Amino acid sequence: MCRASLARTLLGLVPELGHLDRHQIAALVGVAPLARDSGTLRGRRTCWGGRPAVRTVLYMAALTAARYNPVLRTFYQRLRTAGKPAKVALTAVARKLVVLLNAMLRDQRPWRYA
Numbered sequence: 001m002c003r004a005s006l007a008r009t010l011l012g013l014v015p016e017l018g019h020l021d022r023h024q025i026a027a028l029v030g031v032a033p034l035a036r037d038s039g040t041l042r043g044r045r046t047c048w049g050g051r052p053a054v055r056t057v058l059y060m061a062a063l064t065a066a067r068y069n070p071v072l073r074t075f076y077q078r079l080r081t082a083g084k085p086a087k088v089a090l091t092a093v094a095r096k097l098v099v100l101l102n103a104m105l106r107d108q109r110p111w112r113y114a
Contacts, residue, residue, distance in 0.1 A: 006061040010101065013054050018105030025102045030055040031095040055094075062094035071113055072096065 010017055016028060026032040030050020066076040072093050079089035104111060 006057050009057040017102055022099045026095050029098050058094045062090050062097055066093045
């Protein structure tokens, strides 16, 4: 169910998928860390903007991928071991997932674990 929902959402709401680079697609979906700095004030980077409906479905897909996909599970566990908070690690998994899907569509290649 989650995979079909993600596929439908990405195909319907992100027609640019496969045509943009990794930075642009992450910003378009809303999983890119953006700065809100002013003068000498520097704060935490947060993810905002983008398309909220896509980001919501992508977050749930990242939650599932962090648990069941071997490649993304090791990525998530490595971030958690490094001390990253759970939501930060899940957002990183979501970003990695959308970047991987973008590259798969761009190169016309199927998913490979290696």
